[in-house]
Amino acid sequence: MDWTLLVIQMLNGLQLGVLLFLLAAGLTLVFGIMDFINLAHGSLYMVGAYFCATIADISGSFLLGVLAALPLTFAVGLAVELLVVRKLYARDHLDHVLATFGLILFFDAATQLIWGPEGISIALPAFLDGRVSLAPGIEFPTYRLVIIMVGLTVAASLAYVVSATRIGALIRAGAANRRMLGALGVDVNRLFTVVFAAGATLAGLAGLMMAPITEAYVGMGNSILIVTLVVIIIGGIGSVRGAFIAALLVGMIDTMGRAFLDSAMKLVLSAQNAETAAPALSAMLIYILMAVILAVRPQGLFAPKGR
Amino acid sequence: MKYLIAALTLIVGVTGAPAFAAETVKIGFVTTLTTPAGVIGRDMVDAVNLALEHIGGKMGGLDVELIVEDDGFKPEIGKQKTDKLVKQDDVDFVAGFIWSHVLLASSNSALKAGKFLISSNAGPSQLAGAKCNKNFFSTSWQNDQTPMALGEVLNQKGVNSLYIMAPNYAAGKNMIAGVSRTFKGKIVGQDLTKWGKDAQLDFSAELAKAKASGAEGLFVFYPGKAGGAFIKQFGQAGLADSMDLYSVFTVDSLSLPKFQKAGMQGVLGTFNTMFWAPDLDTPQNKKFVDGFKAKYDRYPSFYAAQSYDTIFLIKSAVDAVGGNLDAQDGMRAAMEAANFPSVRGKFTYGNNHFPIQNFYLRQVVADADGVWTTSIVQTVFENHQDVYAKDCKL
Numbered sequence: 001m002d003w004t005l006l007v008i009q010m011l012n013g014l015q016l017g018v019l020l021f022l023l024a025a026g027l028t029l030v031f032g033i034m035d036f037i038n039l040a041h042g043s044l045y046m047v048g049a050y051f052c053a054t055i056a057d058i059s060g061s062f063l064l065g066v067l068a069a070l071p072l073t074f075a076v077g078l079a080v081e082l083l084v085v086r087k088l089y090a091r092d093h094l095d096h097v098l099a100t101f102g103l104i105l106f107f108d109a110a111t112q113l114i115w116g117p118e119g120i121s122i123a124l125p126a127f128l129d130g131r132v133s134l135a136p137g138i139e140f141p142t143y144r145l146v147i148i149m150v151g152l153t154v155a156a157s158l159a160y161v162v163s164a165t166r167i168g169a170l171i172r173a174g175a176a177n178r179r180m181l182g183a184l185g186v187d188v189n190r191l192f193t194v195v196f197a198a199g200a201t202l203a204g205l206a207g208l209m210m211a212p213i214t215e216a217y218v219g220m221g222n223s224i225l226i227v228t229l230v231v232i233i234i235g236g237i238g239s240v241r242g243a244f245i246a247a248l249l250v251g252m253i254d255t256m257g258r259a260f261l262d263s264a265m266k267l268v269l270s271a272q273n274a275e276t277a278a279p280a281l282s283a284m285l286i287y288i289l290m291a292v293i294l295a296v297r298p299q300g301l302f303a304p305k306g307r
Numbered sequence: 308m309k310y311l312i313a314a315l316t317l318i319v320g321v322t323g324a325p326a327f328a329a330e331t332v333k334i335g336f337v338t339t340l341t342t343p344a345g346v347i348g349r350d351m352v353d354a355v356n357l358a359l360e361h362i363g364g365k366m367g368g369l370d371v372e373l374i375v376e377d378d379g380f381k382p383e384i385g386k387q388k389t390d391k392l393v394k395q396d397d398v399d400f401v402a403g404f405i406w407s408h409v410l411l412a413s414s415n416s417a418l419k420a421g422k423f424l425i426s427s428n429a430g431p432s433q434l435a436g437a438k439c440n441k442n443f444f445s446t447s448w449q450n451d452q453t454p455m456a457l458g459e460v461l462n463q464k465g466v467n468s469l470y471i472m473a474p475n476y477a478a479g480k481n482m483i484a485g486v487s488r489t490f491k492g493k494i495v496g497q498d499l500t501k502w503g504k505d506a507q508l509d510f511s512a513e514l515a516k517a518k519a520s521g522a523e524g525l526f527v528f529y530p531g532k533a534g535g536a537f538i539k540q541f542g543q544a545g546l547a548d549s550m551d552l553y554s555v556f557t558v559d560s561l562s563l564p565k566f567q568k569a570g571m572q573g574v575l576g577t578f579n580t581m582f583w584a585p586d587l588d589t590p591q592n593k594k595f596v597d598g599f600k601a602k603y604d605r606y607p608s609f610y611a612a613q614s615y616d617t618i619f620l621i622k623s624a625v626d627a628v629g630g631n632l633d634a635q636d637g638m639r640a641a642m643e644a645a646n647f648p649s650v651r652g653k654f655t656y657g658n659n660h661f662p663i664q665n666f667y668l669r670q671v672v673a674d675a676d677g678v679w680t681t682s683i684v685q686t687v688f689e690n691h692q693d694v695y696a697k698d699c700k701l
Contacts, residue, residue, distance in 0.1 A: 005519040012511040057568075117345040118561070121535060123569040124543070131545045141543045144511065213543070214508040214536040215565070217343045223505030258512040262498070279475045279499045 004137040009259040010252070015144045017251025018151025022206035023224065024231040024243040025158060026199020032238020032304060033174035034192050036085065037093055039100040041203055041228065042221025043107035044080075048073040048204020049216035050111060053120035062125050062212065069208050070201055077200025081193050089192070104222065112218045119217035128212075147209050154202065155244050162240050171195060175238035175304045227254075230290045236300025246301060250286050257282030331372040332625050332632065334618075335392030337385055337403040337413065338427075340377035342504055343532035346561055347405050347610050348377065351427060353603055354595075354611035358618035361598065366622045367630030374398060380504045382412035389413040393420045399632050400425060402617050405530075405610065407431035407450060407477035418442055423624075423638070427617045428610055430661065431477050432484075436695030439659040442635075444642050446616040446649075447609075448582050449661050449693030450481030451488065453555045454528065456580040456666035456687040458489030461524060461553060467492040470522035470550070472513055472537075474502035474529065482528040482555060488694070496520045508536040514544045527554045535562045542573050554579050558671060560606040563679040575679065577671050582662075583612050583651055584669050584683045591619075591648040606680050612650045623647035655690075659699035663692045 027041045051072045056065030080103065088099055124143055131139045162168040170191055173181045182188045207221065214220070231250050235242030262278035269277065293300065336355060338348035352375055364371055374396055378385035385404070392398045393416055401417040402425040404410040410429040417424040418440045426434070430449040434440070461469065469492055473479035479499060487494060496516065501507040517525055525546065529537045534557035541552060558566075558579055566574045585596050585606050595615050599607040607615075620642055627641030628634040645656050654664045666688040669681040 002519055005515060008515045008519075009512055012515060015511065016509070112341075112345075117340075117343075117349060118565075119343060119346070119532060119535075121539070121565040121569040123571075129543060139545060141545070143543060210509075213540060215532070215539075217532060218345070219342060226505070255512045258498075258500075259516060275497060275499060276475075279501060283501050 004135075005259075007135075007138055008140060009255055011140055011144070011148070012259075013252035013255035014248065015148050015151075015251070016255055017248035018148055018155065019206050019210060020224075020228060020231050020251055021155060021244050021247035022151060022202045022209075023228040024235065024247050025155075025240055026202045027228055028232040028235065028237055028239065028243045029171065029175070029195050030199050031232060033171060033178060033195055034089060035178070036089060037096040037100065038085070038196075039097060039225065040080070040103035040107065041199070042225030043104050044073060044077060044200040044203040045207035045210075045221035045224065046107065046111060046216070046219070047076050047207070048201075049207035049211040049220060050115060050120065051204070052208035053122050053211055053216040054115070056122050057120060062122060062128070065122070066208055069204060073204030074197050074201045077197035077204075078193065080200070081196040085196060086189070086193075108219050108222075115216075115218075117218060119215045120211075121215045122212040124212050143212060150205075150209065154205070158240055159244075167191075167194075172304070227286065230286055232300075234290055234293050234300060236303035238304045239300070239302040242300055242302030250289070253285050253289060254282070257285045261285075331370045332366045332621070332630075333372045333374065333396060333398040333400070334621060335389070335396060335398035335401045335403075336373060336375045336427075337378050337388050337392070337401065337409075338375070339380050339405055340375070342380040344380050344405065345377075347531050347608070350561060350608045350611045351403065351405070351614040354599065354607060354614040355618055357595070357598055357602055358615045360602075361594070362618065362622055366625035367628065369625065369630045369632075376403075378404075378406070378409050378413075380406065380409075382406075382408050385409035385413045386416055389416040393417055393422055398422065400621050402621070403427050403614070404429045407481070410434070411477060414438075414440075414443065421635070423621075423635075423642075425617050425620065427614045429478065430481075430693075432481050432693075432695050433477075435659050435661050435693050436698035437700075439699035439701055441639060441660075441701060444620065444656070444660045445662065446620055447613045447662075448664070449695060450478045451485030451695075452666060452688075452691060452693050453580050453582070454482045454485030454526070455489045456668075456691070457526065457553055457555055458486040458491075459687050460578065460580060460668055461486075461526075462489070462491050466490075466524045466551070466553075468495050468520075468522045469493070469524045469526055470495055470517040470520050471497035472510070472517065472525065472527045472529075473497075473499060474506065474533065475499035476502045478530075479528060486526050486555075492523075495522045506533055508533055510537055510540050511544075514540060514546060518544065518546055518549060522550055524551045524553055527552070527557055529554070530556045531561070534558065535565055538562070538566065538571065538574060539569070542571060547573050552577055555581075556609075558681070560585070560608040560611075560680065563671065563681075564605065567679045575671050575673065578684070579669055579671075579681070580666055580687060581609060581669050581681070582664050582666055583609050584667060584681050586680075586682050587651065587667075589650060589652040591652075592650040595650050606678070616647075616649050616651075619647045619649065620645075657692050657696045657699075658701045659693070659696045660701075661693055661696065663690050665689050666691055 051069035052065040128143045231246045235246030265274040340348040376388035407429040435449045498513045624638035624641045628637040668684045
């Protein structure tokens with residue numbers, strides 16, 4: 001096998017992985033700390049993409065779109081927490097699921113009403129639109145490399161915040177035992193609001209980074225939400241470290257499955273059967289991984305202690 | 308008194324309904340209005356409404372009642388909606404259908420109930436061959452035909468090796484079968500990608516494989532939203548430097564405005580094949596394209612063109628029997644004659660009720676106003692019939 005192709009595919013897997021991490025980080029914290037199932041996390045991914053696309057479209061600058069979309073998505077996250085989610089913490093999980101599923105429908109319909117069904121394409125600035133030569137024979141799209149760097153930077157900052165700051169200590173404490181945290185006099189409500197909106201912003205960041213590759217379109221967050229749920233289940237709910245490792249694992253497995261499974265299956269199957277079966281099997285791989293993890297280690301790879 | 312009113316309403320309802328039904332031609336139109344593919348459905352419904360406007364809302368002296376249903380890009384929903392149109396609304400014609408897998412799942416519901424089924428886009432091999440039906444008609448093409456024309460173009464251009472990418476569903480497989488049938492060079496690799504409501508739109512892994520394969524050409528079939536995503540990533544991955552892109556149903560009037568807005572100059576000059584183009588020189592096409600642009604301020608897509616034809620095909624049937632909707636044999640004979648003004652000009656129907664028609668090579672160009680569109684370069688096939696017709700016992 002060609003090793004340059006392997007390196008490129010690993011970079012592709014890494015890029016998908018960090019993107020999933022940005023989504024999973026917010027979802028796992030909200031789930032872990034507030035015990036709140038937020039199916040509408042993918043809608044915030046879409047909202048981030050649409051804000052960025054709209055502002056980039058008006059101003060002609062993708063970077064301005066990014067800079068403006070992040071605080072706007074944060075604001076939407078705040079509004080969702082204060083208006084809807086806050087009232088639901090005390091209810092049971094079924095209510096969470098129903099209410100946030102309603103939010104998905106609301107966001108999808110609202111987006112279609114405001115922006116129409118056709119989606120918005122984002123033009124990349126010239127310096128992001130090209131390729132970087134990493135080594136002889138290894139050319140990689142600049143923009144995907146930037147996604148990897150942004151994702152890793154966010155992951156490192158998040159690791160620092162969670163492990164070395166006061167708010168990080170509160171987040172960890174909340175993930176381990178939120179009732180005790182409240183009893184110790186911490187304003188849990190405010191912590192929840194901040195964490196929810198910050199998670200929304202990370203989801204928005206993932207969405208707006210994906211938009212120039214596909215485009216901003218209605219319902220873009222819904223299919224990726226399923227994969228994100230797989231990531232946080234594998235990583236252990238409430239653990240940022242677990243989300244990071246699981247996201248990279250899922251990104252890598254998904255990409256490698258798409259890249260090499262058909263060639264591998266051709267060794268044992270006829271070419272025609274391999275071509276047909278490989279995409280179906282590679283789409284299943286991450287779910288197989290999740291099933292194995294659930295069977296062997298139901299709490300996930302890095303579940304916070306004390307739960 | 309209350310009961311009296313209720314009884315009266317009931318009686319009016321019972322006696323009123325059949326009289327009402329006899330005075331309208333009911334057309335059920337199944338397409339995709341939600342999901343990212345909803346933009347295709349909108350183009351089709353816009354074209355249907357334009358056609359109804361152009362015929363004054365009348366067929367054979369009857370008013371036309373249009374019922375549009377959304378299949379949500381899912382075969383099972385498409386079947387449910389078809390059942391609803393057939394059983395609850397008792398329509399006379401079921402039309403529409405973008406997706407081959409949705410049409411295949413829904414066709415029995417319409418045909419077993421003795422309704423006319425008209426595909427305004429999907430052309431799965433099954434319905435062209437062994438599973439053809441006397442009440443099924445197409446105003447589009449059989450899936451294999453357009454890629455077969457493209458394979459012929461590849462031969463003419465002297466392309467020796469080809470990499471293939473298509474979505475993993477009925478039409479994707481037909482497209483691959485089509486191009487493989489006529490292309491004489493070597494197919495060095497192919498990828499089928501996930502399709503449906505949560506279709507794969509990030510092709511990083513597949514594009515890297517295509518590039519590493521060293522093929523001279525890349526053949527793709529990515530209709531709707533996926534097409535835009537694919538073309539962008541093809542550019543970002545820098546494949547244009549090493550291989551030529553040949554597509555079917557991927558670069559169209561729905562994606563071109565977005566490409567133009569995003570300044571993707573690489574699309575200009577690329578080639579694809581199709582039975583139609585906005586500049587195809589027929590009187591009906593001029594009327595259609597001008598009317599569409601005037602009403603909706605954009606170019607119609609081929610989906611729209613086929614939907615426009617659908618209404619005129621139905622009109623020719625209802626006109627032929629003078630509005631007597633029970634005269635199914637008369638309506639069928641009228642449709643088999645293809646005696647209606649079509650955007651593609653004069654054509655005939657094969658035994659399987661798929662058009663025998665020309666296929667053209669088209670190029671992406673800027674029109675007189677600078678708007679990107681597709682324009683016919685040459686005729687690839689004249690009066691081309693699909694290969695499955697011989698398996699059809701009609």
